[in-house]
Amino acid sequence: MTDIAPFHVMALLARAKELEAAGRSIIHMEIGEPDFPTAEPIVAAGQRALAAGHTRYTAAAGLPELRQTISDHYRERYGIEIPAQRILITPGASGALQLATAALINPGDRVLLADPGYPCNRHFVRLVEGRATGVPVGPETGYQLTAELVERHWDEQTTAVLLASPANPTGTAIAPEALAAIVATIEARGGRLIMDEIYHGLIYGAPVQTALAYSDQVLVVNSFSKYYGMTGWRLGWLVAPEDLVGTVEKLAQNLFLAASTPAQHAALAAFTPAAAAIFEARRREFLARRDFLLPALRELGFRIPVTPDGAFYLYADCGRFTDDSHGFALRLLEETGVAITPGIDFGGHLPHRHVRFAYTNAIPQLAEGVERLRRAL
Amino acid sequence: MTDIAPFHVMALLARAKELEAAGRSIIHMEIGEPDFPTAEPIVAAGQRALAAGHTRYTAAAGLPELRQTISDHYRERYGIEIPAQRILITPGASGALQLATAALINPGDRVLLADPGYPCNRHFVRLVEGRATGVPVGPETGYQLTAELVERHWDEQTTAVLLASPANPTGTAIAPEALAAIVATIEARGGRLIMDEIYHGLIYGAPVQTALAYSDQVLVVNSFSKYYGMTGWRLGWLVAPEDLVGTVEKLAQNLFLAASTPAQHAALAAFTPAAAAIFEARRREFLARRDFLLPALRELGFRIPVTPDGAFYLYADCGRFTDDSHGFALRLLEETGVAITPGIDFGGHLPHRHVRFAYTNAIPQLAEGVERLRRAL
Numbered sequence: 089m090t091d092i093a094p095f096h097v098m099a100l101l102a103r104a105k106e107l108e109a110a111g112r113s114i115i116h117m118e119i120g121e122p123d124f125p126t127a128e129p130i131v132a133a134g135q136r137a138l139a140a141g142h143t144r145y146t147a148a149a150g151l152p153e154l155r156q157t158i159s160d161h162y163r164e165r166y167g168i169e170i171p172a173q174r175i176l177i178t179p180g181a182s183g184a185l186q187l188a189t190a191a192l193i194n195p196g197d198r199v200l201l202a203d204p205g206y207p208c209n210r211h212f213v214r215l216v217e218g219r220a221t222g223v224p225v226g227p228e229t230g231y232q233l234t235a236e237l238v239e240r241h242w243d244e245q246t247t248a249v250l251l252a253s254p255a256n257p258t259g260t261a262i263a264p265e266a267l268a269a270i271v272a273t274i275e276a277r278g279g280r281l282i283m284d285e286i287y288h289g290l291i292y293g294a295p296v297q298t299a300l301a302y303s304d305q306v307l308v309v310n311s312f313s314k315y316y317g318m319t320g321w322r323l324g325w326l327v328a329p330e331d332l333v334g335t336v337e338k339l340a341q342n343l344f345l346a347a348s349t350p351a352q353h354a355a356l357a358a359f360t361p362a363a364a365a366i367f368e369a370r371r372r373e374f375l376a377r378r379d380f381l382l383p384a385l386r387e388l389g390f391r392i393p394v395t396p397d398g399a400f401y402l403y404a405d406c407g408r409f410t411d412d413s414h415g416f417a418l419r420l421l422e423e424t425g426v427a428i429t430p431g432i433d434f435g436g437h438l439p440h441r442h443v444r445f446a447y448t449n450a451i452p453q454l455a456e457g458v459e460r461l462r463r464a465l
Numbered sequence: 466m467t468d469i470a471p472f473h474v475m476a477l478l479a480r481a482k483e484l485e486a487a488g489r490s491i492i493h494m495e496i497g498e499p500d501f502p503t504a505e506p507i508v509a510a511g512q513r514a515l516a517a518g519h520t521r522y523t524a525a526a527g528l529p530e531l532r533q534t535i536s537d538h539y540r541e542r543y544g545i546e547i548p549a550q551r552i553l554i555t556p557g558a559s560g561a562l563q564l565a566t567a568a569l570i571n572p573g574d575r576v577l578l579a580d581p582g583y584p585c586n587r588h589f590v591r592l593v594e595g596r597a598t599g600v601p602v603g604p605e606t607g608y609q610l611t612a613e614l615v616e617r618h619w620d621e622q623t624t625a626v627l628l629a630s631p632a633n634p635t636g637t638a639i640a641p642e643a644l645a646a647i648v649a650t651i652e653a654r655g656g657r658l659i660m661d662e663i664y665h666g667l668i669y670g671a672p673v674q675t676a677l678a679y680s681d682q683v684l685v686v687n688s689f690s691k692y693y694g695m696t697g698w699r700l701g702w703l704v705a706p707e708d709l710v711g712t713v714e715k716l717a718q719n720l721f722l723a724a725s726t727p728a729q730h731a732a733l734a735a736f737t738p739a740a741a742a743i744f745e746a747r748r749r750e751f752l753a754r755r756d757f758l759l760p761a762l763r764e765l766g767f768r769i770p771v772t773p774d775g776a777f778y779l780y781a782d783c784g785r786f787t788d789d790s791h792g793f794a795l796r797l798l799e800e801t802g803v804a805i806t807p808g809i810d811f812g813g814h815l816p817h818r819h820v821r822f823a824y825t826n827a828i829p830q831l832a833e834g835v836e837r838l839r840r841a842l
Contacts, residue, residue: 089568094715098525126520134727135512143503144697148475179556179699182721191466195572195594211719217572217594320521320726322556322699338471342588344559348725349697350511 092211097429100417104427115457117445118427120256121319122400127366129357130318137353144349148341150177150325151352157359158325166298176326176336177347181286181311184326185212186343187336188282188307189250191328193218198245202233204403204434204442206256206284213250221246224437227393231258231403235269242277249274252284254291257434257444258403259378259396264297271302281306286324287399289315289367292375294397305329312351314399315367316358321351374400377447377454384458385445388465400447403434407441409465417443424460469588474806477794481804492834494822495804497633498696499777504743506734507695514730521726525718527554527702528729534736535702543675553703553713554724558663558688561703562589563720564713565659565684566627568705570595575622576659579610581780581811581819583633583661590627598623601814604770608635608780612646619654626651629661631668634811634821635780636755636773641674648679658683663701664776666692666744669752671774682706689728691776692744693735698728751777754824754831761835762822765842777824780811784818786842794820801837 097118104114125131149155155172162170178184185208193199195217201209203222210220223241225231238249251270253262262270274281283299283306299306311324324347328336340346357363382402386392391405410416414430421427429446431439447454474495485491502508526532532549539547555561562585570576572594578586580599587597600618602608615626628647630639639647651658660676660683676683688701701724705713717723734740759779763769768782787793791807798804806823808816824831 089712089716092715092719094711095718098718121522125518126515131515131518131520134515138503138508138511138515141502141508142697143508143695145498146697179721186720190592208719215567215593215720318520320519320523320723322721322723322725334471335466338469339466341472341475342469342585343563343592344556344699346697346699348699348728350727351725 091214093207095207096414096433100421100427100429103418104421107421107425112425114425114427115453115460116427116449117447117454117457118429119448120401120446121448122314122317122370123448123450124317124370126317126321127363129360129363130354133357134350134354137350142349142353146346146349146352148346149337150347154352154356157356161359162298162300166301168298168301170300170327174327174330174333176328176340177352178324178326178340179344179347180313180322181284181309181324182208183344183347184309184324185209185284187326187339188309189213189218190216190339191332191335192248192280192282192307196245197247198243200233200238200241200246200249202231202251202255203437204231204257204431204439206252207433207435209250219245222435222437230260230394231255232260232262233270234266235273238270238273242279246277246279248280248282250282250284253296254287254396254398256287256399257401257429258394259399259401260394261291261294261296261397264295267297267299268302271299271306275303275305282309283307284309286311286314290371290374290400291398292378300327307332312355312358316355317367317370318351318355318358321348321354323347323351323355374447377451378402380451381445381447381454381458388458388461402445402447404443404445405441406443411440413440413443420461420464424464426457426460468591470584472584473791473810477798477804477806481798484798484802489802491802491804492830492837493804493826494824494831494834495806496825497778497823498825499691499694499747500825500827501694501747503694503698504740506737506740507731510734511727511731514727519726519730523723523726523729525723526714527724531729531733534733538736539675539677543678545675545678547677547704551704551707551710553705553717554729555701555703555717556721556724557690557699558661558686558701559585560721560724561686561701562586562661564703564716565686566590566595567593567716568709568712569625569657569659569684573622574624575620577610577615577618577623577626579608579628579632580814581608581634581808581816583629584810584812586627596622599812599814607637607771608632609637609639610647611643612650615647615650619656623656625657625659627659627661630673631664631773631775633664633776634778634806635771636776636778637771638668638671638673638774641672644674644676645679648676648683652680652682659686660684661686663688663691667748667751667777668775669755677704684709689732689735693732694744694747695728695732695735698725698731700724700728700732751824754828755779757828758822758824758831758835765835765838779822779824781820781822782818783820788817790817790820797838797841801841803834803837
């Protein structure tokens with residue numbers, strides 16, 4: 089348990105709420121959750137599911153119609169065939185990450201990850217006594233692992249690589265050809281790739297391809313939370329290689345029985361044209377926010393050398409202002425009411441010189457946040 | 466992964482569905498899920514929550530109002546004070562079991578459980594590299610561990626005991642004074658008790674007390690699935706000792722972020738008088754089913770030496786008919802269309818001589834099932 093860190097941003101968030109309760113105006117740029125509510129067609133489908141009495145367990149692997157709908161989605165969006173039988177519906181991407189790590193990792197196995205990266209990833213590895221090895225990445229590789237880095241850090245104990253594209257906290261994606269090279273490098277060594285694609289829909293122009301296009305041996309984690317705007321419903325999915333389907337299904341039976349039934353019925357509506365139009369409008373809004381916030385922060389003196397391709401995060405070097413990003417974030421909160429996330433939540437590579445800004449707020453609030461920062465800095 | 470067994474009943478259930486699809490009438494006595502839909506006040510609260518836009522994450526520990534309502538429930542039903550701060554809302558009892566086992570167990574630690582018992586329990590222990598040790602129990606102790614059995618099986622590596630009362634598959638409860646003695650025995654050895662109380666509301670006359678009444682060091686797992694009839698919503702809770710609250714909260718942040726938000730809002734209605742009246746009517750119906758099925762099965766020649774105190778299961782010795790309960794269950798399904806669960810799903814102690822009957826069907830169906838068994842046996 090001592091190896092599993094709490095989210096440091098939680099203490100900061102608690103303080104932000106205290107200040108708010110005391111009447112202070114707080115600009116929330118620390119929250120990794122879209123500010124939009126769940127789209128109306130999905131909410132309506134959830135209400136209909138409840139009215140129809142869909143409140144009992146589904147099969148552990150999920151509702152057959154939803155698995156098929158996701159299979160169709162892979163054909164339509166990516167042009168690839170993924171049989172529904174390889175798709176398991178999970179309680180959030182968290183459930184999918186847990187299935188993937190528990191299925192692949194034995195005690196002592198080494199798993200390579202990008203540092204900085206989403207903090208839960210290394211904890212899922214640690215939970216099953218694996219050893220998560222953060223590989224320091226910087227702007228020169230777009231804060232992502234490359235085939236060359238995988239090769240350099242691979243050793244006898246390494247069995248898997250866990251990547252995210254677009255990534256949290258950096259928003260950067262892996263280009264299709266780079267991803268193909270990574271997959272080939274891992275598989276040449278007999279390893280497996282676990283690929284987090286939960287921000288795949290939130291991409292602002294860069295080409296992206298699912299890792300499934302390059303191999304049927306990768307495990308892909310996805311989610312209805314971020315692009316589909318269903319965070320609080322806790323729903324995601326795992327695409328497993330054929331030979332692991334039985335394993336992850338028995339794990340799912342034992343670890344969580346099944347994902348939420350009302351949420352699964354609601355999610356069917358996420359693939360309708362009405363919902364797709366809403367998601368596209370929201371994607372454009374996030375893009376507009378990125379294009380507002382990125383130059384504004386750069387102008388203030390934050391160094392953001394790589395323009396993020398997706399998600400809703402900017403990972404900024406604050407070295408011009410501080411060498412203690414945690415203290416810096418706390419001070420900004422107290423002095424300006426602007427809440428941001430210190431780098432320490434994302435790993436051990438230069439965390440003290442970095443902070444994460446989330447643009448999960450409308451542009452007027454972001455503008456107000458920038459203005460307050462301008463005055464303070 | 467090879468240590469984690471699939472649910473054998475799933476293959477049987479799949480065959481039952483095949484037969485049904487082919488037009489056969491199947492009596493389902495294998496399913497561990499109430500046949501009632503979620504009570505109307507809870508469904509209505511869920512729909513209101515969706516209409517009000519409650520679709521974003523809650524805090525990892527859950528909705529403060531729901532934690533407080535559960536705290537009030539402990540005061541009103543059990544007469545004990547459990548601060549809301551010690552109550553964490555989880556994705557089903559599964560989430561609570563995972564937090565409890567992950568927080569307490571180090572690799573190699575031994576955990577004592579009753580055999581027969583709920584199969585997932587030993588797998589949660591195995592997942593974190595602990596060693597689940599099933600202690601064979603029989604009718605002489607009501608299929609439960611006793612203080613004396615705990616004492617006899619405790620060794621240097623033992624760190625915890627995981628019990629359920631009422632239990633699956635036997636339906637038997639631990640009497641209050643016996644539970645107090647177990648708690649005292651475990652704590653005298655510096656160990657912890659993880660107590661599964663998910664069937665606590667479904668009790669048919671025997672006195673029951675929560676383990677929390679005897680110690681503030683136990684971890685209690687509970688659920689909205691069985692008594693509150695919210696299986697498909699995936700919602701439960703964990704009561705943690707004060708000193709473990711921080712640990713389980715950071716684990717929850719990392720493993721599942723939070724439980725379903727619509728489900729948490731809906732569950733608030735589970736503690737209203739309208740819902741309570743529905744639960745009480747359902748409890749009486751389950752009692753009537755038990756009182757029908759138990760003598761009927763005994764008359765057929767199944768040995769059920771202990772009258773179950775709660776839940777909706779009868780664990781029957783079928784030794785008069787077979788020494789291969791799995792084959793027996795498959796044969797009964799094919800020949801009579803009656804589906805039951807073979808003992809092998811519940812552990813290694815005499816599984817081949819036992820089957821589980823679930824009375825999650827109305828009495829007319831149960832009567833038809835008994836009639837078919839009578840003709841076949």
